Amino acid sequence: MGPIAWAAGLAVTCAAAVPSAAGEAVVATVHPVATDAALAAVRGGGNAVDAAVAAALMLGVVDGHNSGIGGGCFILIRSPDGQTVAIDGRERAPLRATGDMYLRDGRPQPELSRLGPLAAGVPGALAAYEEAIRQCGKLTLAEHLLAAARVAEEGFAIDRLYARKLERSAADLARFEGTRAVLLKPDGSPYGEGERLQQPDLARTYREVAEHGIDWFYRGPFARRVGRWMEEHGGVMRAEDFAAYRARRRRPVRSTYRGYTVLGFPPPSSGGVHVAQILNILEQFDLRSLYRTDRGRFYHVVAEAMKLAFADRAYWLGDPDFAPVPRGLIDKQYARRLAARIELDRVIHVSSHGRPPRRADDLFERHTTHIAAADSRGNWVAVTATINTAFGSKVIVPGTGVVLNNQMDDFAIAPGVPNAFGLLGAEANAVAPGKRPLSSMSPTIVLRQGRPVLTLGAAGGPKIITQVVLGILYHLDLEMPLARAAAAPRIHHQWRPDRLAVETTLDEDVVTILQQLGHRVHRTGSVGVMQAIGSADQGLVGVHDPRVPGKAARAVAGSGGRTAQRGSGF
Known part of the structure; x- marks a missing residue:
């Protein structure tokens, strides 16, 4: 059995001109393609939890500078029977991590926690999504993965924000072979607004997980490939770190x-x-x-x-x-x-x-993304997901298509040394093996x-x-x-x-x-x-933030989905 959490809810980042939508199910995210994926899940018989997970996986394709399965998430859900559950899919420090791993000659080197192989924590998002669907969804994780894989393979038009992030990060992205091959053109220049980005390796990863389950990611070929690359490039993450990962159920x-x-x-x-x-x-x-x-x-x-x-x-x-x-x-x-x-x-x-x-x-x-979803049955979901700063560690291990986070920077790497967001920390948030860094996701x-x-x-x-x-x-x-x-x-x-x-x-x-x-x-x-x-x-009303393009919309639930359901009304 794969890494477990319990059950959850999801909240998505939204954008655009602040339209409202009311109906059977409402979803708001930062990207129209992700919102459409969520609505398709609802029309296919899914509930708000399905909608949130579908949106999150799609955001990993079309908004990959902010989140993806190479990062983590927090999921909060309120069920129709009044139960509230928090699923912790936060990244963990590798078991070989040490409190002085970002010091050189006794001096802090913040760049090491932000860029490259030492910056990544063990990803937890996929484990949390799988458990949310297993406990609370009506569809399967595989269905959501396959829908997102199609977009990754066929490609999508890069929007203005994504193009700007690529331009600003291009020099760092070019430092890593696997990343350069996916996110930059053959001549090393970034894709521009309106150009099509195809991610066949990410599509393949999604399809392998859909076919073989998340053990393929946490205990199989994906973990082994990442572990080998890390060992060859000075990282401390290994395959056993993936095998040891568990999403956690927390008390809200x-x-x-x-x-x-x-x-x-x-x-x-x-x-x-x-x-x-x-x-x-x-x-x-x-x-x-x-x-x-x-x-x-x-x-x-x-x-x-x-x-x-x-x-x-x-x-x-x-x-x-x-x-x-x-x-x-x-x-x-x-x-x-x-x-x-x-x-x-x-x-x-x-x-x-x-x-x-x-x-x-x-x-x-x-950097982070938020998804909000609710349905007329009484499921309310809030999910915040992230790989930390834009494109995380900037590392894509060749052949995986997955951008790895730089969440290790959320630890206090040394007293008085701020992280990328200017935040200070103390001993309670110091680096330790298997520890989860403090987050602001809310x-x-x-x-x-x-x-x-x-x-x-x-x-x-x-x-x-x-x-x-x-x-x-x-x-x-x-x-x-x-x-x-x-x-x-x-x-x-x-x-x-x-x-x-x-x-x-x-x-x-x-x-x-x-x-x-x-x-x-x-x-x-x-x-x-x-x-x-x-x-x-008039029912449920969803809004997305007008500061960025996004979409809030409604859908009428279909009759599909799994036949065996929990009695709670999920």
């Missing part, structure tokens, strides 16, 4: 916010904990009144709450299998203490992490009186956490329609570096107030990309 983080129940993903995601922590802090303020009367201070308070939470993230968070995560981080009393530090007339100096209560009480008792489901009313997630590294918080504030606190909430201006503060990222769509007078209060403002075109599905009087 459950918190409350103004009468809503917020379900988030637990560590090694920092998202569930710190979305809850930021909301707990903000619950102490009348945000609706503040937004209406003093918008500058509304964003000021939100930014200060973000800053306090990210200071705690840097110290306390890591893989819960290796270090306890204090339950007190989501304690309401602790949030009140942090909220009391926020001043309306100036920024506060946050020199280090806080000290939550019950620090010994373990919460668990011992698939989230919100309930009202026990019924799902919102699922959302985002892409954007650490900005995922703050985008999810703002999505909840805009839609539930400020009662913006979901499409408007997806389009509204966003801000981001992660404690270090001490600066406030502000989208250029935020009113200039608001930015001026933030600067007067002491914020070091950095203007940016986009903080990230969010997708969401909500419930409305």
Whole structure:
């Protein structure tokens, strides 16, 4: 039997002009081809879980600079019977990994954790998708793989974003023979917008897994080929690392916010904990009144709450299998203490992490893409998947077609050394054999009186956490329609570096107030990309983020699928 997780839900990244869709099943992703694959799965008799997995596998073909089976994912699902499950498909450090593997002569070498054979962790996405389908789907993983394989073989037209990523990464992609052969033209130049990219090796890998099961990937030819290449090129990953991989079932983080129940993903995601922590802090303020009367201070308070939470993230968070995560981080009393530090007339100096209560009480008792899917049966799915930065480690082992992640950079490779996103970490997130690096992926489901009313997630590294918080504030606190909430201006503060990222769509007078209060403002075109599905009087409503091309659409379920189903209604 292959690597196991349990069951899950999926949330996809969306894009485009913020259209809404309501009906039997709704899906939102960052790419129209992926959304269409999800809708085809529904029409073929699948449910929201099938739709999410179909979209994720297709995104590995048409959006491969962000995610794929060479990376990892978190899946959160709410079933019709009220059960919520979190499947952890996060990458793991190879068993030969050491705490000093990114030091040379005692000095940190961050490039080693970002580019090349030492940058990749053991991929977990495929194991998580397989378990989600096995436990919760109505179709088979093979059906979804074969649909994506056809597009990989026939090719697809590269969009503007993909072309830009190729152009910016071309020099690094050219360093590796297998990558150069797949993602660059014979003359070494990158493909341009509108040109067709065919990936026959990836299609072959998908078809082999479809025919032989995921053991072909984790215990068979794929693992052996990657292990040999790594050994020949100075990497530490081996075939036995793949064989040892298991997706994990985790207990979701459950918190409350103004009468809503917020379900988030637990560590090694920092998202569930710190979305809850930021909301707990903000619950102490009348945000609706503040937004209406003093918008500058509304964003000021939100930014200060973000800053306090990210200071705690840097110290306390890591893989819960290796270090306890204090339950007190989501304690309401602790949030009140942090909220009391926020001043309306100036920024506060946050020199280090806080000290939550019950620090010994373990919460668990011992580039990226997001997919959102829901169906009229009551399945709500949020999936966030990634290979980390654009094209991950830049490594495609020849003959596989699979871009390997550079998720090892999400560890704290040395004290005080930031990762590619500027995040700091401590001993809780240090490199260790078999350990999962901390992540910001934040698939989230919100309930009202026990019924799902919102699922959302985002892409954007650490900005995922703050985008999810703002999505909840805009839609539930400020009662913006979901499409408007997806389009509204966003801000981001992660404690270090001490600066406030502000989208250029935020009113200039608001930015001026933030600067007067002491914020070091950095203007940016986009903080990230969010997708969401909500419930409305007319049914399910899905939106994709207008910051990028994408698609939210609905489909009426077909009658196909497996005949034997679980009694839960999946």
